[in-house]
Amino acid sequence: MLTINNLSAGYGKVQVLHGISIDVPKGKVVTLIGSNGAGKTTTMRAISGMIAPTGGDISLNGKRIEGKESYDIAKLGLAHSPEGRRVFATMTVTDNLILGAFPRLTGSRPKGDVAADLDRALDLFPRLKERRTQLAGTLSGGEQQMLAMARATMLNPDVVLLDEPSMGLAPILVTEVFKIIERLKSQGVTMLLVEQFAAAALAVADYGYVLENGRISVHGPAAKLRDDPAVKAAYLGGGGH
Amino acid sequence: MKRSHLLLAVIGIAALALFPVGFHNPYYIHLVETIMIYAIVLFGLDIVVGYTGQVSLGHAGLFGVGAYTVGVLVFKLGASIWLTVPAAILITAGFGALLALPALRVSGPYLAMVTLAFGTIIQILINEMSFLTEGPLGIKLEKPELFGHKLDDREFYWVVLVLMVLALIVVHRILRSHLGRAFEALRGSPVASDCMGVSVYRYKVYAFVISAGFAGLAGNLYAYSEQYISPNTYNFELTVLFLLAVIMGGRKSRIGSLVGATIIVLLPKLLDDIEMFRYVSVALAVLVAVSAVVGIRRGKSTAQQMAIPVVGTLLLAGLSFKLQSMTDWRLSIFGVITLFVVYYLQDGIVGFVRNALNLKQTSVADQQAAIGVVKGDAVGTAAGANAAPELLKASGVLMQFGGLKALNNVDLVIKRGSIHGLIGPNGSGKSTMMNVLTGIYQPTAGSVAFAGQSVVGRTSSDIALSGIARTFQNVQLFGEMTALQNVQVGLHHTFASNLLDVALRTPRYKRESAHAASRALGLLQFVGLSDLAFEEARNLPYGKQRLLEIARALALDPQLLLLDEPAAGLTAPDIKELIAIIRKIREHGVTLILIEHHMDVVMNLCDTVSVLDFGQKIAEGKPAQVQADEKVIEAYLGGTVAE
Numbered sequence: 001m002l003t004i005n006n007l008s009a010g011y012g013k014v015q016v017l018h019g020i021s022i023d024v025p026k027g028k029v030v031t032l033i034g035s036n037g038a039g040k041t042t043t044m045r046a047i048s049g050m051i052a053p054t055g056g057d058i059s060l061n062g063k064r065i066e067g068k069e070s071y072d073i074a075k076l077g078l079a080h081s082p083e084g085r086r087v088f089a090t091m092t093v094t095d096n097l098i099l100g101a102f103p104r105l106t107g108s109r110p111k112g113d114v115a116a117d118l119d120r121a122l123d124l125f126p127r128l129k130e131r132r133t134q135l136a137g138t139l140s141g142g143e144q145q146m147l148a149m150a151r152a153t154m155l156n157p158d159v160v161l162l163d164e165p166s167m168g169l170a171p172i173l174v175t176e177v178f179k180i181i182e183r184l185k186s187q188g189v190t191m192l193l194v195e196q197f198a199a200a201a202l203a204v205a206d207y208g209y210v211l212e213n214g215r216i217s218v219h220g221p222a223a224k225l226r227d228d229p230a231v232k233a234a235y236l237g238g239g240g241h
Numbered sequence: 242m243k244r245s246h247l248l249l250a251v252i253g254i255a256a257l258a259l260f261p262v263g264f265h266n267p268y269y270i271h272l273v274e275t276i277m278i279y280a281i282v283l284f285g286l287d288i289v290v291g292y293t294g295q296v297s298l299g300h301a302g303l304f305g306v307g308a309y310t311v312g313v314l315v316f317k318l319g320a321s322i323w324l325t326v327p328a329a330i331l332i333t334a335g336f337g338a339l340l341a342l343p344a345l346r347v348s349g350p351y352l353a354m355v356t357l358a359f360g361t362i363i364q365i366l367i368n369e370m371s372f373l374t375e376g377p378l379g380i381k382l383e384k385p386e387l388f389g390h391k392l393d394d395r396e397f398y399w400v401v402l403v404l405m406v407l408a409l410i411v412v413h414r415i416l417r418s419h420l421g422r423a424f425e426a427l428r429g430s431p432v433a434s435d436c437m438g439v440s441v442y443r444y445k446v447y448a449f450v451i452s453a454g455f456a457g458l459a460g461n462l463y464a465y466s467e468q469y470i471s472p473n474t475y476n477f478e479l480t481v482l483f484l485l486a487v488i489m490g491g492r493k494s495r496i497g498s499l500v501g502a503t504i505i506v507l508l509p510k511l512l513d514d515i516e517m518f519r520y521v522s523v524a525l526a527v528l529v530a531v532s533a534v535v536g537i538r539r540g541k542s543t544a545q546q547m548a549i550p551v552v553g554t555l556l557l558a559g560l561s562f563k564l565q566s567m568t569d570w571r572l573s574i575f576g577v578i579t580l581f582v583v584y585y586l587q588d589g590i591v592g593f594v595r596n597a598l599n600l601k602q603t604s605v606a607d608q609q610a611a612i613g614v615v616k617g618d619a620v621g622t623a624a625g626a627n628a629a630p631e632l633l634k635a636s637g638v639l640m641q642f643g644g645l646k647a648l649n650n651v652d653l654v655i656k657r658g659s660i661h662g663l664i665g666p667n668g669s670g671k672s673t674m675m676n677v678l679t680g681i682y683q684p685t686a687g688s689v690a691f692a693g694q695s696v697v698g699r700t701s702s703d704i705a706l707s708g709i710a711r712t713f714q715n716v717q718l719f720g721e722m723t724a725l726q727n728v729q730v731g732l733h734h735t736f737a738s739n740l741l742d743v744a745l746r747t748p749r750y751k752r753e754s755a756h757a758a759s760r761a762l763g764l765l766q767f768v769g770l771s772d773l774a775f776e777e778a779r780n781l782p783y784g785k786q787r788l789l790e791i792a793r794a795l796a797l798d799p800q801l802l803l804l805d806e807p808a809a810g811l812t813a814p815d816i817k818e819l820i821a822i823i824r825k826i827r828e829h830g831v832t833l834i835l836i837e838h839h840m841d842v843v844m845n846l847c848d849t850v851s852v853l854d855f856g857q858k859i860a861e862g863k864p865a866q867v868q869a870d871e872k873v874i875e876a877y878l879g880g881t882v883a884e
Contacts, residue, residue, distance in 0.1 A: 035814055037784065
């Protein structure tokens with residue numbers, strides 16, 4: 001579904017990614033773990049076209065997308081729920097969600113039933129349903145995070161990138177977010193997940209990649225990574241709560 | 242300053258100084274003189290536009306105030322240049338303070354409109370106040386006398402040159418100092434500036450005042466240079482030209498100001514002369530084509546990106562040979578060139594050249610060595626260790642937004658030297674509490690006392706200076722500044738030097754500046770970021786940005802440090818480091834309030850934990866107690882936690 005081959009990227013003079021390759025098969029959840037500054041978010045941003053890669057190629061459904069503009073990549077079926085939420089603060093929850101379906105409304109993607117999907121998204125996140133007429137900027141951090149995830153699903157995407165969906169959330173909501181990821185997975189949504197709670201991420205994922213200083217150091221089935229002593233020591237030890 | 246830069250500067254100044262010796266044509270001498278005068282305005286304008294990030298369309302008006310100060314003083318009193326120069330600077334600086342007032346309330350397009358109105362009003366006033374300014378007739382004056390000798394054109398040129406170089410040095414020193422950093426911090430994040438003790442209010446006014454002072458000096462020289470002043474000169478067109486010059490030349494750069502001044506003076510002249518225009522447009526087309534080829538080869542740009550500029554300049558060159566006379570096309574071509582520059586060279590010409598040449602920077606190790614880490618402990622020991630055990634006491638705090646009570650009758654007592662956890666569901670009022678404690682919000686009711694003094698009603702910068710430092714949930718760094726500079730802004734309070742100290746580089750300023758730099762590096766080392774000291778803050782990964790915020794907050798030498806979700810987005814090993822850092826901070830006698838969702842961090846560090854839910858305190862006590870509390874589990878912790 002999403003294949004990344006030998007990708008390099010960076011900001012200005014700083015090279016962050018040094019040729020990484022990742023494969024996200026259809027219907028699977030793949031997680032990317034690594035410490036701060038390893039390049040997880042940079043990878044996500046390069047995939048969704050928020051920064052231009054300096055090398056390598058990325059293909060989505062067999063189509064090359066590297067170097068394309070974000071809005072074109074979205075039209076091809078990739079949704080990005082960015083780190084730090086980034087909801088449209090002065091618009092209502094419902095409007096935020098409908099905007100997520102924008103390429104469907106303009107005909108760049110198959111339209112389907114947007115209204116039904118809106119209901120489905122709101123059912124998935126009952127808290128958002130309660131607040132659907134509220135301005136997104138007035139939501140709490142956790143609700144904004146849910147909105148960003150719900151908005152990503154509104155594209156009817158082939159692949160969803162989830163960058164730190166549990167960041168800054170109360171423990172009770174962290175559990176909630178992972179339940180939602182679980183539910184999306186069961187609906188067959190393909191996901192690439194970056195998470196601070198590596199253990200929880202590996203629990204929900206099918207496959208995992210460990211990123212170290214912009215290079216993939218280890219990868220394998222998630223269950224195997226969870227039992228890998230090196231990964232355990234570096235990323236899983238005492239990381240939960 | 243690097244030796245090569247110094248050499249270039251000396252060559253440049255020497256060339257300018259020798260120019261009238263080589264060229265006797267008064268027209269060209271006057272042209273270069275005008276460029277230098279405009280450059281002085283632009284140095285000042287760049288402070289406001291480039292550094293503080295405000296828009297000013299009032300600078301032509303200020304320029305006019307400077308010119309008319311001279312005109313009136315000479316016309317009415319026959320004053321000498323010794324009086325008119327300081328008078329023009331001071332009076333215009335006063336007008337600059339007036340112009341700053343709207344900037345304190347509005348920003349963006351609104352500020353542009355208000356400053357535009359300011360410029361227009363000045364022009365109208367000059368026109369109408371005939372008793373002082375001779376109105377539309379204008380004022381004639383002669384070149385000034387210096388030491389009893391009346392200056393001729395060439396000698397006055399040298400006076401302008403000397404003053405321009407002086408202005409350049411002074412402005413450069415200001416912008417490299419703590420004042421310049423304060424200006425830049427305003428642009429990066431006003432909230433964070435205030436919370437670092439850099440009053441947004443005060444430094445916005447300073448920026449406009451200093452900027453106006455330069456405009457006044459330039460206006461003064463302009464009056465002598467033209468020997469005739471009239472109200473029409475200081476119009477909207479001139480103000481737009483000034484702004485364009487800063488953008489085209491490249492903001493935050495003195496060379497950019499010089500380049501910009503050259504363009505706005507020469508370009509209109511150039512477009513008068515068809516022969517000259519042909520040469521220049523061909524040269525431009527060749528230049529663009531060559532840089533396009535280089536750019537594509539180096540993989541810095543694609544053929545698509547470069548197609549429009551290359552074709553555009555080629556067309557322009559072709560057009561120049563087709564045209565018989567320029568007069569009809571002048572304005573259109575000027576407009577097209579302007580559009581081109583603004584669209585393609587967003588960092589200005591200087592920024593473009595810097596990028597294209599990919600100027601090599603000195604290695605991090607060398608730069609670190611040049612500064613030197615402070616000897617001893619970079620983290621200050623908190624003051625007042627033996628004072629009363631209650632450092633902070635908030636009682637009955639109510640914070641109401643419309644009908645919503647974000648904080649409802651909250652009491653909070655923080656013991657000196659403790660780590661106090663503040664937890665609760667998202668939206669329960671934790672960050673609101675932080676904002677009340679740091680003066681960003683004024684509570685609707687209730688009292689907050691810090692070290693025995695009330696905090697309510699005081700400004701954020703005042704509270705920060707009294708010893709409360711903080712980090713932000715949504716990182717508020719000064720993005721365009723380096724990590725080191727960010728921390729140096731936090732050290733602003735360690736400077737006693739004033740503008741004069743900075744301009745003259747007095748020993749006091751040098752001492753304070755060197756100490757601040759090495760201490761900033763020491764603080765970066767403390768949080769483990771010294772290798773990234775010279776990286777722009779916006780390029781750091783999220784977790785490192787959070788650490789940088791902690792270093793910056795520590796620079797305030799706080800008694801109380803508020804950390805708002807420091808572990809958000811950190812993975813397990815990073816969290817371990819963070820815990821160690823927070824412990825070390827406490828060892829320096831600093832009291833901490835910690836908002837955090839990672840329960841392992843909270844349980845590990847906190848002496849006391851308060852829990853908020855819907856703006857009310859629902860539990861308080863030792864971590865283990867709180868963790869077992871039914872209400873807390875229901876509202877916040879949940880049954881089984883993701884692991």
